[in-house]
Amino acid sequence: TTPLTPLTKGITLYQHILSQQALNPDATGEFSGLMVQISLAAKLISRELAQAGLVENVLGFTGETNVQGEAVRHLDQYANETFIRVFKNTNLVCLLVSEELEDPLPLSNQCPIGSYALVIDPVDGSSNIDVNVSVASIFSVQRRNPRATDETSSLLQKGTGQVAAGYVLYGPNTMFVYTSGQGVHGFTLDAGLGEFVLSHPNIRIPERGDYYSINDAYSAEWQPGTRAFIDYLKQAKSRGEKAYSARYIGSLAADVHRTLLTGGIFLYPGTVAKPKGKLRLLYEAQPLALIVEQAGGQASTGTERILDIEPKTLHQRVPLVIGSPYEVDLAVAFARSGTPTP
Numbered sequence: 120t121t122p123l124t125p126l127t128k129g130i131t132l133y134q135h136i137l138s139q140q141a142l143n144p145d146a147t148g149e150f151s152g153l154m155v156q157i158s159l160a161a162k163l164i165s166r167e168l169a170q171a172g173l174v175e176n177v178l179g180f181t182g183e184t185n186v187q188g189e190a191v192r193h194l195d196q197y198a199n200e201t202f203i204r205v206f207k208n209t210n211l212v213c214l215l216v217s218e219e220l221e222d223p224l225p226l227s228n229q230c231p232i233g234s235y236a237l238v239i240d241p242v243d244g245s246s247n248i249d250v251n252v253s254v255a256s257i258f259s260v261q262r263r264n265p266r267a268t269d270e271t272s273s274l275l276q277k278g279t280g281q282v283a284a285g286y287v288l289y290g291p292n293t294m295f296v297y298t299s300g301q302g303v304h305g306f307t308l309d310a311g312l313g314e315f316v317l318s319h320p321n322i323r324i325p326e327r328g329d330y331y332s333i334n335d336a337y338s339a340e341w342q343p344g345t346r347a348f349i350d351y352l353k354q355a356k357s358r359g360e361k362a363y364s365a366r367y368i369g370s371l372a373a374d375v376h377r378t379l380l381t382g383g384i385f386l387y388p389g390t391v392a393k394p395k396g397k398l399r400l401l402y403e404a405q406p407l408a409l410i411v412e413q414a415g416g417q418a419s420t421g422t423e424r425i426l427d428i429e430p431k432t433l434h435q436r437v438p439l440v441i442g443s444p445y446e447v448d449l450a451v452a453f454a455r456s457g458t459p460t461p
């Protein structure tokens with residue numbers, strides 16, 4: 120019988136995490152516990168989402184407005200509270216940063232140097248829930264910067280400093296996709312078992328893809344390089360290349376997950392009016408950039424590698440151009456020089 124390795128299909132997320140831990144002599148088990156608790160939050164949110172439409176107070180709005188000035192949906196609040204609940208008093212996480220919270224939330228009364236901070240978008244794309252379209256929890260794990268003078272600045276770290284990152288995609292099935300720097304691995308929830316099971320070991324993004332993903336409704340506001348790039352992709356067939364197809368779900372992790380598995384590119388670029396675009400650096404662009412780079416892809420603002428950006432504020436926005444090396448290189452070339460002939 121072949122030995123169980125951390126990447127044997129069919130092993131549970133817990134087995135995978137413990138066997139990864141066993142390979143690291145310095146491991147204390149804290150990271151393993153943290154990842155297991157994230158997966159517990161994921162299972163609770165997945166179960167709640169499955170009730171949407173069946174029980175009261177799952178769909179719809181709470182009547183409150185969050186730090187982003189957005190109306191809070193029941194599921195945004197439920198997901199945020201679930202992450203808080205599964206980590207409270209575990210001492211696994213010192214600070215929590217959430218799209219739903221203006222400031223970092225202390226989750227334990229002791230924060231030794233090197234303790235973990237968890238940075239999350241509890242449910243991204245929640246507007247899609249009411250129409251039964253995939254949504255996701257996106258997470259990033261940092262070690263608190265010991266040199267920082269205050270809580271918030273201890274969290275403003277470059278994406279290259281992430282200890283782990285990933286997302287839970289609540290779709291036709293629920294998938295837990297993460298990296299801790301040793302490749303990207305996907306686990307599918309076996310609801311009957313109540314466990315995430317390894318289904319996609321070592322995900323690698325294709326060098327080039329067949330899809331591009333961008334909200335065309337803003338094309339009148341795109342910067343010249345974005346327009347030139349999209350026009351160039353649309354002319355692939357006239358150059359004798361394979362034609363691209365457009366896909367846009369409007370749910371970030373779903374669009375990025377498709378790009379990760381099938382290749383191609385997702386863009387949420389800046390516009391003339393909003394040069395920083397819409398997506399958040401700390402809990403959207405950084406974790407997804409780490410995932411895609413670990414799978415062999417690239418993630419840029421169009422002019423700068425996402426993982427090299429020094430964050431200035433917790434909720435800052437960045438343009439995002441992410442996917443296969445071929446298309447991202449091309450997008451960056453167009454962004455830099457308008458209309459190059461590659």
Ligand code: P6P
Nearest residue numbers: 243244245246334369370371372
């Ligand atoms: P637009 C969802 O609201 C979200 O934050 C991301 O999940 C998604 O990629 C983006 O916004 C869609 O934005 O402007 O195209 O509707």
